[in-house]
Amino acid sequence: MDTEELLKKVKRIELKTRALTNNVFAGEYRSAFKGRGMSFAEVREYQPGDDVRDIDWNVTARTNRPHIKVYEEERELTVMLLIDVSGSLVFGSGESSQRDVITEIAATLAFSAAQNNDKVGAIFFSDQVELFIPPKKGRKHVLYIIRELLNFKPQSRRTDISVGLEHLMRALSRRSIAFLLSDFLDSKDYSQQLRMVAHRHDLVAVRIYDNRLVRLPNVGLLQVADAETGHVELLDSSSEKVRLWYERHWKKAKKHLEETFKKSGVGLASLATNEDYIEGLKRLMQSR
Template sequence: METTDLLKKVRKIEIKTRGLSRNIFAGEYHSAFKGRGMAFSEVREYQFGDDIRNIDWNVTARYNHPYIKVFEEERELTVMLLIDVSGSREFGTFEKLKKNVITELSAVLSFSAIQNNDKIGVIFFSDKIEKFIPPKKGKSHILRIIRELIDFQPEDRGTDITEAIRYLTNAIKKRCTAFVISDFMDENAELEMALSIANNKHDVVALKIFDERETELPSIGMIKLKDAETGHYVWVDSSSRRTRNMYSDWWRKHTARLDVMFKKCGVDYVAIDTNEDYVKSLMTLFRKRALK
């Protein structure tokens, strides 16, 4: 992409997403994530009204009297974006491709983080780790991330979310809030274990991006479909009710498997349709977390 065109696109994304994060998301982001960065400070005797989830059972057993852990909010969080740059992100049938929604979402989260004095870093992944941008603060850092979001060209087109999750667990030592932004088409059997391990160490949030056309096949006769990640083509008779039903059934089961997996791993999760306003989906997620 020409430098001038890239800068224009960066500026356009910056204006839109910075405004959203300042005017809409600032307070919601703070209440949903800021309170999650808690550092253990000391213990004190239990008092009526204290949250029993904070009881320190080791100290309680030692003194035969209930004690609770006292936490203090850390001054800053580290936010990591794990961004799927595989071939399937280029799919879209309405106004936006999945990759356009991923770009805007990532930019909004980046500006929300920086406005709350948090560090922000990025892991771009396909079926391997394509690029790691260490967490930092500052507007110039955010603009670098946006440039990469718009112009990044991955070496591979496959997907391995499990590898990205494991990389997060090993690379980021301090507890962070990690947003995994993907269409989650990858069905690696080891993903659930990797997510569980990562969410025990970090605070993992899953943002699933999908296009409405992916949920069912239209009845338009013989169609030639291409796998964006492998490059393979296949002819499908979409006029066949059996074929359409098989595909719809696969999509429902795929979605149900993801729901179950995220719940088992304790990972907050929201599905975002490219044809809908992602602002509403993000706000719902933030408010749900704030109530926990």
């Protein structure tokens, strides 16, 4: 992708996702993720209905009128985007690939964080950490993350979820909000890393999948290639037995994934590429 094309694509994503953030999603983000605590803001005169426990007795004695301490939420948070950039995400049967949708979701979350003056960082991972972007504030930093995601070419096409999770543990000692964005096509067990990250950070997982992967269409012989290993196999999709086997395999993998996250205490949203991902994100936030 040349520079001019990249900048146009970044601008299109910014316009779309910032509008969604401002008009649709901002309230859900702010409600779902609270600040670290309360900090002292000012002292003002007592008003009927104020909590008497907040009375500032020193000021009250000095002025001979009751005053209370006013506190405000410490809003600043750190948001980390753990983004799967492995080969399987390039698949797309419609207008958008899984990676396209992940890019838009990441942009929406990043602009939501920036709008609330939160820091945003990112970890791009395959079966290795491909890129670490330390958290910073501001629109320019969000645009930098989007540019990198649009134009990034990973060194590996394979997936290892535990690699991204372990790097987050090493990179950030203070509590953060972490969004794990992937199709979760990883046969390895990463449940221990999930539990460890969820213990220290506020971890939320978003699974993106193409609806065409749920069941095989009846179109005869299909040449199926694994985008991560390169392995090619022929499937006879005209066979009802083969289609049923494939569908059972998908459902079994889906159930195992959901159980893994439930046992680890991590929220999981599954979104198809042809779905309205904003509605899916809103449901996820509202369930917290």
